Amino acid sequence: MKKSFYILLLLLPFSGAFAQELERIKEPTPKELQFIGYSFTRMTASNVSPTNDILQGQVIGRLFGQNSTNTIPQTAIYGEQRFVPMFIYKPSILDGYATFRGLFKIDYSWGDQAYGVGNNRGGAINGGQINLQTLMANVDLRPDGDNWNIVIGMQRLFDNVRDPNVNSLTVAQTSGYKLSYWGTQAVGVSVFGNVSPTVKGRIGYFQLWENEIRGDDDVALWMADIESKPLPLLETGLDLWYLYDRGKGAGGISVLGQGLNSALADYNGAARIFLPNGLSNYEADLFWFGGHSSFNRDFLTGRWWADAYIMTNFGAIDTGLTNKKKIADVFGIGANASLHYKYGMTQNDKISLEMQYSSGDENGISDGTLNAVVTGNAYGSPVGIYSSHKALLLFPDPQVINRYYSAVHDISNMGLGVTAAFLNVYKDFIPNKLNAKIGLATAISNITPAKGSSYIGTELNAEVKYNLKVFLTLGVSAAYVTLGDFYNSPNTTYYKARPKDPWVFFTTLSWLMF
Numbered sequence: 181m182k183k184s185f186y187i188l189l190l191l192l193p194f195s196g197a198f199a200q201e202l203e204r205i206k207e208p209t210p211k212e213l214q215f216i217g218y219s220f221t222r223m224t225a226s227n228v229s230p231t232n233d234i235l236q237g238q239v240i241g242r243l244f245g246q247n248s249t250n251t252i253p254q255t256a257i258y259g260e261q262r263f264v265p266m267f268i269y270k271p272s273i274l275d276g277y278a279t280f281r282g283l284f285k286i287d288y289s290w291g292d293q294a295y296g297v298g299n300n301r302g303g304a305i306n307g308g309q310i311n312l313q314t315l316m317a318n319v320d321l322r323p324d325g326d327n328w329n330i331v332i333g334m335q336r337l338f339d340n341v342r343d344p345n346v347n348s349l350t351v352a353q354t355s356g357y358k359l360s361y362w363g364t365q366a367v368g369v370s371v372f373g374n375v376s377p378t379v380k381g382r383i384g385y386f387q388l389w390e391n392e393i394r395g396d397d398d399v400a401l402w403m404a405d406i407e408s409k410p411l412p413l414l415e416t417g418l419d420l421w422y423l424y425d426r427g428k429g430a431g432g433i434s435v436l437g438q439g440l441n442s443a444l445a446d447y448n449g450a451a452r453i454f455l456p457n458g459l460s461n462y463e464a465d466l467f468w469f470g471g472h473s474s475f476n477r478d479f480l481t482g483r484w485w486a487d488a489y490i491m492t493n494f495g496a497i498d499t500g501l502t503n504k505k506k507i508a509d510v511f512g513i514g515a516n517a518s519l520h521y522k523y524g525m526t527q528n529d530k531i532s533l534e535m536q537y538s539s540g541d542e543n544g545i546s547d548g549t550l551n552a553v554v555t556g557n558a559y560g561s562p563v564g565i566y567s568s569h570k571a572l573l574l575f576p577d578p579q580v581i582n583r584y585y586s587a588v589h590d591i592s593n594m595g596l597g598v599t600a601a602f603l604n605v606y607k608d609f610i611p612n613k614l615n616a617k618i619g620l621a622t623a624i625s626n627i628t629p630a631k632g633s634s635y636i637g638t639e640l641n642a643e644v645k646y647n648l649k650v651f652l653t654l655g656v657s658a659a660y661v662t663l664g665d666f667y668n669s670p671n672t673t674y675y676k677a678r679p680k681d682p683w684v685f686f687t688t689l690s691w692l693m694f
Contacts, residue, residue, distance in 0.1 A: 210270070210272075212269060212270055212271050212272055213267065213268070213269050214267070214268040214269075214270070215265065215266070215267060215268075215693075215694075216265075216266045216268070216692075216693065216694060217263065217264065217265045217266070217691075217692075217693035218262075218263070218264040218266075218690070218691070218692055218693065219261075219262070219263050219264075219689075219690070219691040219693065220261070220262040220263075220264075220579075220581065220688065220689070220690050220691075221259070221260070221261050221262075221688065221689045221690075222259070222260045222261075222579070222580070222581055222686055222687070222688050223257075223258075223259045223260075223686060223687050224256075224257070224258055224259075224260070224583075224684065224685070224686040225255055225256070225257045225684070225685045225686070226255070226256050226682070226683065226684040226685070226686075227251050227252055227253075227254070227255060227256070227680070227682060227683055228243065228249055228250070228251055228252070228256070228573075228585075228682045228683075228684065229249065229250070229252050229254075229256040230247060230248045230249050230250075231248045231249075231250050231252070232248035238287070238299065238300035238582045238583075239582065239583045239584070239585060240447075240448070240561050240562055240584045240585065241447045241448050241449065241561065241584075241585055241589060242447070242448060242449030242585065242586070242587070242588075242589040242590070242594070243573070243585045243586055243587045243589065243682065244587070244667065244672070244673040244674060244675075244679050245446070245447060245449060245589075245673075245674055246443065246446060246447045246674055247447060247585060248674060249585050250673075250674075250675060250679055251679045251680040251681070251682050258289055258290065259289065259290035259303075260287070260288070260289050260290065260581035260582050260583075261287070261288060261290070261303065261581065262285065262286070262287050262581045263285070263286045264283065264284070264285050264286075264315070265283075265284055266281065266282065266283045266284075266316075267281070267282045268280070268281050269281075276322060276325075277321065277322060277323070278319060278320065278321050278322075279319070279320040279322075280317075280318070280319055280320075281316055281317070281318055281320065281345060282314075282316060282317050283314075283315040283316035283317075284312055284313060284314060284315060285312075285313040285315050286302075286311055286312060286313070287299065287300045287311070287313070287581050287582055288300060288301055288302040288303035288309070288311060288582075289301070289303050289581075289582050290303045291303055291304050291305075292304055293309060294306040294307055294308050294309060295308040295309070296308075296309055296310070297309070297310045297311075298310075298311065299311055299313050300581075300582050314334060315334075315365050316334055316335055316336065316365055317333055317334045318331050318332055318333035318334055318335045318345075319331070319332045319333055320345055326374070327373065327374050328371065328372060328373030328374065329343065329371075329372055329373075330369065330370070330371050331343070331345060331369070331370045331371075331372070332369050333367060334365060334366070334367050335365060335366070335367075335368065335370060336364075336365050337362050337363075337364050337365055337366040337368070337384075337386055337401075337556075337563075338352045338356070338359060338362060338363055339356055339357040339358075339359060339360065339361045339362040339363070339419070339421075340352045340355060340356035340357070340359075340405070341356060341372075341380055341381065341382045341405040341406065341407045341417055341419070342355070342356075342372075342380070342382075343370075343372040343382075353567060353568045353578075354477065354478070354487075354568055355415070355472075355474060355477060355487070356405075356417070356419075356472055356489070357419070357470070357472065357489050357491060357516075358489075358516060358566055358567075358568045359564065359565045359566060359567065360491075360514065360516065360555065360564055360566040360591050361468065361491065361514075361555045361556060361564050361591075362555075362556045362563060362564065363556075363562075363563060363564060363565040363566075364556065364560055364562065364563045364565075366386040366387070366388060366401075366560075367386065367387055368384060368385050368386035368387055368401075369384065369385050370382060370383070370384035370385075371383045371384070375406070378408055378409040378410070379406065379407070379408045379409075380406070380407055380408075381404075381405060381406045381407075382403065382404070382405040382406075383403070383404050383405075384401075384402070384403040384404075385400065385401070385402055385403075386400065386401040386402075386403070387399075387400055388400060388401055388423075388559050388560070389427050389430075389431040389432070389438060389559070390431075391427060391430045391431050396426050397426055397427055397428055397430055398424070398426055398427065399423070399424065399425050399426070399427040399431075399438070399439070399559060400423070400424045401421065401422070401423050401424075402421065402422045402423075402424075403419070403420075403421045404419070404420045404421070405417065405418075405419045405420075406418055406419075413475055413476045413480060413481065413482075414473070414474070414475055415472075415473065415474045415475075415477060416471070416472070416473045417471060417472050417473070418469075418470075418471050419468070419469070419470055419471070419472070419491075420467070420468070420469050421467065421468040421469075422465070422466070422467050422468075423464070423465075423466040423467075423495075424465065425439060425440070425462075425463065425464040425465070425466065426463050426500075427439055428461035428462070428463075428500060429441065429442055429460075429461055432444055432559075433560070433561055436561075438558065438559050438560070439462075439464075439558060439559065440452065440453045440462070440464060440497065440554070440558055441453050441454065441455055441461075441462060442558065444557075444558065444559075444560075444561060445557065445558040446594075447561065448557040448558070448561055448562065448563075448589055448590055449557070449588065449589035449590045449592075449593065449594050450554075450555060450557035450558045450564075450590040450592055450594070450595070451512075451541070451550070451552035451553065451554055451558070451590075451592040451594065451595030452558075452594070452595065453497070453508070453544055453545050453550060454544060454545075455507065455545075456507065456545075456546070459499060459507075461500050462497050462498065462499065462500050462507060463497075463498045463499070463500035463504070464495060464496065464497045464498070464510075465495050465496055466493065466494075466495040466510060466554060467493070467494050467495050468491055468492065468493055469491075469492050469494070470489060470490055470491030470492055470514075471489065471490060472487070472488065472489035472490075473487065473488055473489075474486070474487035474488075475487070478527070479520070479522050479527055479530075483521055483522045483523070484519075484520070484521060484522075485519075485520040485521075485522070486517075486518070486519050486520070487517070487518055488515070488516065488517040488518070489515065489516050489517075490513065490514070490515045491513070491514045491515070491553075492511070492512070492513050493510055493511065493512040493513070493514075493553055493554050494509075494510055494511050494512075495509075495510040496508070496509055496510065497509075497510065497545065497550070507545060507548075508545035508548050508549055508550050509548065509549045509550070510549070510550045510554065511549065511550075511551060512538070512539045512541075512550070512551050512552050512553040512554065512592075513537075513538070513539045513553070514536075514537065514538045514539070514553045514591055515536075515537045515538075516534070516535065516536050516537070517534070517535050518532060518533065518534035518535070518568070519532070519533050519534075520532045520533075524607070524608065525608070525611060526608045526611050526612055528606045528607070528608040528612075528615040529606065529607060529608050530605075530606050531603075531604070531605050531606070532570075532602075532603070532604045532605075532606070533601070533602070533603055534568065534569055534601070534602040535599075535600070535601050535602075536566070536569070536591060536598065536599070536600045536601075536602075537597075537598070537599050537600075537626075538552075538553040538591045538592055538593065538597045538598050538626070539551050539552065539553060539597050539626065540552060540592075540593070540595065540596040540597020540598075540625065540626040540627035541595050541596070541597070541627065542596075542627045544595070550595075552592050552595035552596075552597065553591055553592040553597070554592070555590055555591060555592060557589075557590045562576070562584060562589075564590055564591060565578060566591055569600070569602040569621060570602065570604050570617065570619050570641075570643075571586075571602060571619065571621040571639050571641060571659070572639070572641045572657060572658075572659035572684060573586055573587060573639055573641075573659045573661045573682055573683075573684055574586060574587050574588060574600075574621045574622075574623060574636070574637060574638075574639040574661055575587070575588050575589075575600070575602075575621065575623075576589060579655075579657070579686075579688060587623075587636060587637060587661065587663075587682075588600070588623055588636065593623075593625055593626075593636075594672075596625045596626060596627040596629065597625065597626030597627055598623055598624070598625060598626060598636070599623070599624050599626055600621065600622065600623035600624075601621070601622055601623075602619065602620070602621045603619065603620045603621075604617055604618070604619040604620075605617065605618050605619075612647065613646065613647050614644075614645075614646050614647075615644075615645055616642070616643065616644045616645075617642065617643045617644075618640075618641070618642045619639075619640070619641045619642070619643075620638070620639070620640055620641075621638065621639040621641070622637070622638040622639070623636040623637065623638075624636060624664075624666075625666055629666065629669035629671045629672055630669055630670075630671055631668060631669045631670065631671075632665055632666050632667065632668045632669025632671075632672060633664060633665035633666055633668065634664075634666065635664030635665055635666055636663075636664050636666045636667075637661050637662055637663040637664045637666070637667075638661070638662050638664075639659055639660070639661045639662075640659065640660055641657070641658065641659035641660075642657070642658055642659075643655060643656065643657040643658075644656045644657075651691060651692035651693070651694075652689075652690075652691045652692075653688075653689070653690050653691075654687070654688070654689055655687065655688040655689075655690070656686075656687050656688075657684075657685070657686055657687075657688070658683075658684065658685045658686075659683065659684050660681065660682075660683040661681055661682050661683070662681055663678070663679065663680075663681050663682075667679060
């Protein structure tokens with residue numbers, strides 16, 4: 181009996197370790213099938229509305245453009261809802277070698293259509309709508325653990341070196357090129373790798389449009405990106421992209437087509453060319469080459485955060501005939517810089533200043549050179565979704581569902597170029613619980629349109645957000661834009677007349693589900 185007692189005393193100091201080991205043994209193994217969901221509800225009041233009866237469902241594009249959006253003497257009030265489910269399948273039998281991800285979306289406006297088929301509809305009485313959109317369906321292979329991986333299939337196409345499968349959308353909005361050029365999904369193959377502990381890279385191929393499989397009439401994109409950390413707080417990167425455009429305008433969204441001379445480019449407020457001498461199609465080889473840098477991104481340590489990028493466009497546009505003849509050269513430039521100061525305790529106690537610039541072209545390709553910036557908005561809608569500025573109407577606001585429009589909807593500003601400034605002041609009234617923001621945005625066109633001026637407008641906006649629970653947030657937002665004489669030009673509005681100043685007020689309820 182005494183012997184047993186002494187043995188117990190000897191083992192007593194190790195009893196905590198035994199208990200911890202037992203606890204680890206009891207921990208459940210990670211689930212092979214995981215679910216992440218996002219629910220977003222928005223109620224809006226505004227004096228902006230599409231005026232064409234056909235365009236009452238999903239409305240995307242430039243404000244006052246071909247989507248028929250205009251300011252009206254009434255107040256438009258409507259509700260919208262979005263549900264985005266993601267399913268991740270990671271079978272344990274493969275030991276992390278392969279993962280499948282599927283991301284889908286259901287959007288609808290309250291009271292809009294029932295018993296039908298079509299995206300962004302199904303909110304009317306009885307519902308019964310087939311409305312499921314595929315945003316992602318890809319296989320992620322990791323032959324070498326966490327050092328590099330291959331993503332195959334429908335995936336996010338971002339202008340960023342980071343793997344968007346495992347990095348948040350917020351990271352893409354505040355690093356790289358801030359989704360100004362590419363921010364959508366596409367089918368293709370991407371290879372992401374950690375070249376060294378301080379260097380990461382991405383090589384990607386995306387099939388944007390496959391028209392007739394037997395013909396050379398496709399649009400494809402190749403991307404090569406590298407980023408290093410020469411210092412712990414400093415990130416620098418270089419990026420080279422190439423777009424092979426042999427689509428000849430075939431394919432595209434609805435009757436708008438796609439490409440540099442398409443109505444889609446005009447619809448999105450991107451740079452659109454008009455071919456000479458009655459030509460109906462073209463071929464193009466387009467390149468982007470640029471660099472970006474960031475210091476203390478996301479306030480990793482310290483109170484200052486600064487970043488900048490510069491991106492050049494170059495290439496050539498040809499006739500596309502048997503005997504090719506050059507129509508025009510391409511050379512444009514876009515640049516962005518921002519400076520943030522955290523004056524308080526949390527990341528929401530900050531002041532941010534951001535500048536955006538893009539070169540413009542006064543006469544298109546008539547002089548043999550296109551000096552405007554080219555983005556993915558000529559090939560899809562929406563694609564270039566620059567939104568780090570936090571404006572709501574002057575530039576795109578991502579807090580939308582069915583109605584996504586803004587005055588400067590593409591950083592090229594219809595090919596005229598833009599210089600814009602954004603000032604935002606944030607305050608956490610209750611740390612990580614209740615925060616507010618007031619913002620000011622202003623923009624001028626770098627090329628003055630005929631019978632108008634360069635001044636596009638100035639926006640004043642404000643937001644208040646309250647975290648009801650973890651990942652469950654209630655928000656209230658408002659914005660008013662004072663339009664400039666840029667809109668005196670009949671070339672800047674679909675109705676060839678100056679619109680009234682636009683405003684918007686909306687509430688949101690967002691819930692990230694695990």
